[in-house]
Every structure is written in C-alpha cells, then in structure tokens.
Amino acid sequence: MAIEVGTRAPDFELKNQHGESVRLSELAGERAVVLVFYPYAFTGVCTGEVGAIQQELVGLQNDSVQVLAVSCDSPFTLRVFAEQEGLDFPLLSDFWPHGAAARAYGVFDEAKGCAVRGSFVIDKAGTVRWSVVNGLPEARDVQEYLAAVAAL
Template identity: 40%
Template sequence: MALDIGALSPDFSLANQFGETVDSTSLSGGSVVVFFPFAFSRICTDELGELRDNLGLFDAAGVTLVAIAVDHKYTLRAFAETNDISFDLLADFWPHGSVTRAFDAFDETHGYAERISYVLDGRGSVRSVITSPHGQGRPIAEYSQALSSVEDAL
C-alpha cells in the first residue's frame, strides 16, 4: 500500500545519521523520499549505493534525496560511512516506524519499511510512487522517469 498520486505527504521531523533534525519543511523545491528496510542488508546496500552513484540525476532535477529506515541514527551513520553515502539517511527509530506508517510504507508483519519511494513536488504533493516486490531493489531508471514528471511542476 502507498500514498495516492496527488496526496499531500505527511509532515515529519527525524534525526539524520549525524543527529541533525531534518523536517519536511526543509525539503522545499521537491524531494524524493526513499523508504528502505534495513541498513547493511544486501539489497538495501546495493540500492542506496546506486542512488549514491546517481546523485547527479537528483541534483539536475532540483530535488532533495532522503532515505528513511526504522534503524537507529548510529546504525545509519555507520552505514553511510561504510558506503560513502552523503545524502541524509533519516532514523524512524522511535516511536518505531511512526513516520513510515504515516507514509503507508510500514510492513506491520515484519516491523520494517517497505521498498516505497515518493517523488514529491515543492508543495509536498505525491507526483510519483516507485515500489518493488520484497527481495528486489527499485531500478534507477524508474527514478529518472519519475523525476521528469516532477521537473515540470517545479
């Protein structure tokens, strides 16, 4: 399940991997919010590494990339340092998964984030949703297609 196209994204405020607060109001100009199950898992490491390697795609579209997991900020910091990730990794650790739930991206059975990405315009409206089945990463080509739709709205 995911938020509908055109829906307003929920407001949030979470700590990044450095303990700095990042809130939804600081993501003006459009954003891509990537939910991922766990730092250090094979698929998540590959997926976030691919996003890292393609940051120019997001910069060219004028959007901010953030990724959210239910991991602790210290886990996310170690993950970012190990994998040379420079974009914000946000910890939805406590209350466990509250922001992830608000975005309809929480797997209640397993207690972690589903693989759902939202492309948001400058008003916080959902312009595109990118998902993948359990055990598969989201292809970077889908981000490229989704970003072209939001560039027109910025």
C-alpha cells in the same frame, strides 16, 4: 496501502545520520524530494539500492531536488552505514516512534517491523507526484527515479 499520487505528502521530522533534525515541510517551496524508504542498513538489497542512488546522485539531487532515504535503523547505525558506503545524502532514522513515518506513507510492514521498499517523488508544493512500492526482496530501479525527477 501506500498513499496515492496526487495527495499531500505527510510531514515528518526525523534525525539524520549526524543526529540533525530533518523536517519534510522545511523543504516545501524550495526543493522537491525523492523519498526512499528501505528496510534495513547493511542488508544486501538495501545496500545495492542506496549504492545505485549514490552513483546517480548528480541526476537525483541538486539545488531543486533533495534525496532522503529512511529506515527504522538508529541514527548511529545509519552514520556507520553512510560512512562505510560513501553516501552523500541524508539517511533518516524512523527508529522512534518506531516506523511512524513509514506508517504515515503506508509502507510499514507490521509483521517484519520495518518499511517495505516504498519510494515517493514529492514536488515543491508537497504533493506526491510519483510512487512505487516493492516487496522486501524486490530492488527498485534507480532509472525510474531519474525519469520521475525529470518529469517534475
């Protein structure tokens, strides 16, 4: 079960597509976070979802808000995916320990070995203010992210 709105967001440190460490708690006090877990790079629904985020990036990411997308793919896979799709936001690898961040947020599918489609908007204080969790085949609506960010 996914963590609930109003709870403290679990901290994590993951490598981005360039091999750089990104720690959620380092953004606290400075930026809110749109945290998007997705199953796998290069799959149809996931590619569509990250493409929609890229198209709306001006409304989702700025000096006050950071988008972070997380999958269990390796950083090497995520680098090629980001380059191929023209993505201008961090793609974080939850590869090892496999799915640890997704498990902390309650969005890891043990049977499939990947995250389900869980999204969380975390305020600057580190509290989850909005969330949505969809099954593997169900794309999320980027307009919901925009509304959640606007409500911060």
